[in-house]
Amino acid sequence: MEISTEEKILNAAREVFTQKGFAAARMQEIADKAGINKGLLHYYFRSKNKLFHAVFYEVFDQFSLRINEVFGADLPLFEKIEAFVDQYMDTLIANPALPSFMINELNQKGEAFVKELMSRKTKPNPLPLIGQIQMEVQAGRIRAVNPFHLVLNMLSLCAFPFIARPLFQGIAQVDDETYLKLMESRRQEIIDFIHNAIRA
Amino acid sequence: MEISTEEKILNAAREVFTQKGFAAARMQEIADKAGINKGLLHYYFRSKNKLFHAVFYEVFDQFSLRINEVFGADLPLFEKIEAFVDQYMDTLIANPALPSFMINELNQKGEAFVKELMSRKTKPNPLPLIGQIQMEVQAGRIRAVNPFHLVLNMLSLCAFPFIARPLFQGIAQVDDETYLKLMESRRQEIIDFIHNAIRA
DNA sequence: GTCTATAGGTAGATAGAC
């Protein structure tokens, strides 16, 4: 089973860009990590910017697909929330650096980049979930929460501890392993927290 | 009322560093924004790294002081949580770029930098709040939540929407003004959410 | 303290041999 050069470059680039961010990433380091020559990066992707876009789109699409799969699933609300937290936490535990990377670059690349992203076919679509929440509220089965904020809350509770991890880990004075265990125990904590917060 | 050159530099540096991040920030841009010559930056702060540290420490200390003031206040738990959300959201609405800046640089500067930060006298201290939560749980006045996670939840619910703002704003297709209004309405939403989540 | 000029180093990108 062979890995194409293009694949090797993308893998190395993803690693370096996610760790260092666009500005601090070095083409030389990407080439070294991919085990190829620096010139080849330009042969395949022309410029650092284009290579970055390729990496970012790949990550973004994968993220969107996973999110939308859960958001659009045919499940009762509570089960869907539980499925979301479980699946999202899995993703984050496996790739702890991903959320800060995405958010970071979106903050810096400016409005044009965001617009370009949002014109793609694959993008996060929270509408099915928002609609479902509205129906539950109208039926009086959950408290009268604002659906937009509830979705925001779900995402915040899962993602923020990974994004702010260096700060929390520094304050709590725990090592990497302990912090990841805390994140494991956090799943159930989040599910219970949301459940109690919205029950009628 | 005169502003010293050092002050002018720090103000300009804070602006540029928070917007662009360390790696993408340019000494020339800082000098321009401060209305002084590039050489003066080095006269006052020797290097880009030292200037960055000066800015970061200033921001970090201010953040810690505010947080600790609320965490250590002499208030019943629910009032303290409400005070925290109010004050924290105020800070974030006034400086929307601050959290991503801090988190971003903490992610990239590495463990040594975090250790250095945590050895400072001024740093966030959640212990008073955590102790208070434990007491309320033991007294049966709130649900049996994990205090660490509850504090994490409070911070997550407030800060994340500002950090991930470009993404959300892109998805929700709203302009800056509308998004800030959403954040205003979010205060009460968060307070209600937490209140319901932990009430006995 | 503040400026101009420039040194010194580095990074992205290209040219051209193989």
Next chain:
DNA sequence: GTCTATCTACCTATAGAC
């Protein structure tokens, strides 16, 4: 397709005049 060598631009930092 892959490599080596090099160009060009830019950026931090310093030297030195005022």
